[in-house]
Amino acid sequence: MKVVIKKDDKLLILNKGLLPGGGIDPGESDKDAITRELQEELGVTVKDVQNIGTVVQYRNLLDKKYLINGYTAELETTGGLTDPQDEGEAQFTVQWLTLDEAIAYVSESIDEAKLKPMDDATNQQSKLYNLMTTFELLKNLKT
Numbered sequence: 204m205k206v207v208i209k210k211d212d213k214l215l216i217l218n219k220g221l222l223p224g225g226g227i228d229p230g231e232s233d234k235d236a237i238t239r240e241l242q243e244e245l246g247v248t249v250k251d252v253q254n255i256g257t258v259v260q261y262r263n264l265l266d267k268k269y270l271i272n273g274y275t276a277e278l279e280t281t282g283g284l285t286d287p288q289d290e291g292e293a294q295f296t297v298q299w300l301t302l303d304e305a306i307a308y309v310s311e312s313i314d315e316a317k318l319k320p321m322d323d324a325t326n327q328q329s330k331l332y333n334l335m336t337t338f339e340l341l342k343n344l345k346t
Contacts, residue, residue, distance in 0.1 A: 204233055205271055205340060206241065208249060210278040213299035214341075220312035220334045224271075233272055244295065246283035249276035256343045258336045269332075273340035302344055309338045 205224035208215040217223060223244050227236040234252055241247050253275050260269040300308060316331040 204236055204240070205273050205336060206237055206249070206252075207255065207273070207275045207340060207344065208241075208247070208278050209275060210299060212301060214302060214305050215278070216298045216300055216305050216308065216337075217295045219296070220309040220337055222273075222337050222340065233274070237274060237276065242283055243285060245281075245297075246285040247281050248279045248283065250279045252276045255340055258339045260332045260336065271336050273336075273343065275344065302341065306338065306341050306345070309334055309341060313338060 204227060205222040207222060215223070223241055225236070225240040225244070227233060228239075231239070237249070237252060241249060255273045255275050258271045258273065260271065261267075298308075313331065313334045316327065316334055319327050
């Protein structure tokens with residue numbers, strides 16, 4: 204699951220084009236997973252969670268199919284304690300962009316990612332697919 208966090212007329216974009224989110228634990232609802240993941244990754248809470256669609260990914264190098272549910276939510280609080288699960292989560296860079304700025308920015312990040320080798324060692328394919336998921340979910344907000 205991925206979440207487009209809104210604050211006023213801006214959207215939160217992480218690490219050159221990614222959205223916060225993650226996996227759903229067994230027995231956990233999407234809303235519970237959103238609450239947990241956003242607290243772990245960013246120390247934030249959100250309200251007004253709305254579904255914006257599902258993106259299907261076929262990752263060739265991993266021979267896996269992923270279904271990523273997308274949501275929007277309004278930022279409610281910041282500054283909570285985080286519990287990063289890995290080094291990447293501990294070093295998030297944060298940008299607040301308008302929807303049009305975010306779409307253009309993610310599109311540029313996709314073009315850059317496509318120029319790099321798609322080998323398993325660098326997780327480049329995962330990064331590219333995550334950027335493409337962000338792009339699709341942002342486009343869903345335009346309609």
